[in-house]
Amino acid sequence: MITVIKVGGNITDDDASLDQFLQQVARAEGPKLLVHGGGKSATELGKQLGISSRLIDGRRVTDAETLKLITMMYAGWINKHIVAKLQALGCNALGLCGADGQLVPSVQRSPVPVDYGFVGDPVENSVNVKLLHSLLEQGYCPVIAPVTLGKNGQLLNTNADTMASVLAAALSAEQRVQLIYCFEKNGVMNDPEEENSIVRELTPNTAEKLFDEGLIHSGMLPKLKAAFGAKERGVERVVIGHAFRLHELTKSDSTCTLLSMS
């Protein structure tokens, strides 16, 4: 079973949290790969440089300057910082972004109705699975930054939840795959105020119901869409849970949200 792990920005932004999470990654058994986002790091670097990031509906607009920032920060600092830490923990990490070896070809999002700039969505059935299998077979743990390649050599900013989903789905064509979305909570909550109100099993129907009741906020929707998408396309097990409990999450369904199609 291949384990695809996605980690959120609230974990990678904080060095102590990142360390605690990476210890769990290093302990996880079997072939594994890690997809990371960038959290607030690029926005903060942008501020220092006097580049303000424009958001539409909570999504960053990626102009040329922001794309450079993101590529530096996500594919450069965060990616190599994680690789270095994993190597120190005895995990043979190898950092890539979606542009490397055509790992995740993408297409720039249409400027209509909203122009998000240099943002790309992965092209279906085009992941370079051969490269991933070759690296996993050689014992490497690929660490993947959410930057991809569109037409004519255009780098594109890509949603990390989607990257993880697309990679897991592509790998599942040949092998059993589980996909674990790690963040700073134990799962999807019935009551955001109540730590113990985890939804143990989430179906598309219950997700819609929770959203209608205002219990899932809109920021969670892209993650759930990506997560259900992976499940639909053959990923055996999709879990949402706490980054510090990753090692348990790879083996047990307790204290987390397990996705189910029915």
Place this chain on the structure above:
Amino acid sequence: MITVIKVGGNITDDDASLDQFLQQVARAEGPKLLVHGGGKSATELGKQLGISSRLIDGRRVTDAETLKLITMMYAGWINKHIVAKLQALGCNALGLCGADGQLVPSVQRSPVPVDYGFVGDPVENSVNVKLLHSLLEQGYCPVIAPVTLGKNGQLLNTNADTMASVLAAALSAEQRVQLIYCFEKNGVMNDPEEENSIVRELTPNTAEKLFDEGLIHSGMLPKLKAAFGAKERGVERVVIGHAFRLHELTKSDSTCTLLSMS
């Protein structure tokens, strides 16, 4: 024959020059890998961020902030920018730094007599040649940024000329290798004022003589040391020449400096 290409900062700093050079890289036949430096890009980003880089004898002192800058700029922006451009030219580039998959393990330079900070020198006979061969056999062109990994997960800034030398030497244990140092001149000059005064064949003796006569400036010495080091450790052909003529340099000894041990 594997071709290891090193390109200098004056080429990568300028987008038009970089394009012209990368067209040559894409045309070069056979398995190839490219090592790049970072030129003035990190210094300029540092200035924008109010981080000044301290130089001792023309060498940058790498404190923690500068290391972050370098990793962002070299392993992030420049590396992926080159990968994207090569991909658009039909060359299946894949970007790595020395930390990825333990490609180039290094040791932090002693703080005595001069403390250069987070600067590392590659450990002899420790290059992950297996990873490189696997990528080359699969048709990838590795693009390598001069950031390496020391003890305890410490990222280290490493001289790109040395990286290229060490990688070429390591590959030459199993296969024939040529190493081509590309920069903005046609080779080592007898007379810096005279474009056509290229030293066609350079031996350690003639290099020393030229240096004593003040015709080779000190900035060129580390490159020559790295270049002769590769030749000594089994690299079949070592050439210094113009980045825009790379394709010819891979095949002919005209209009360039060819290194010779005697």
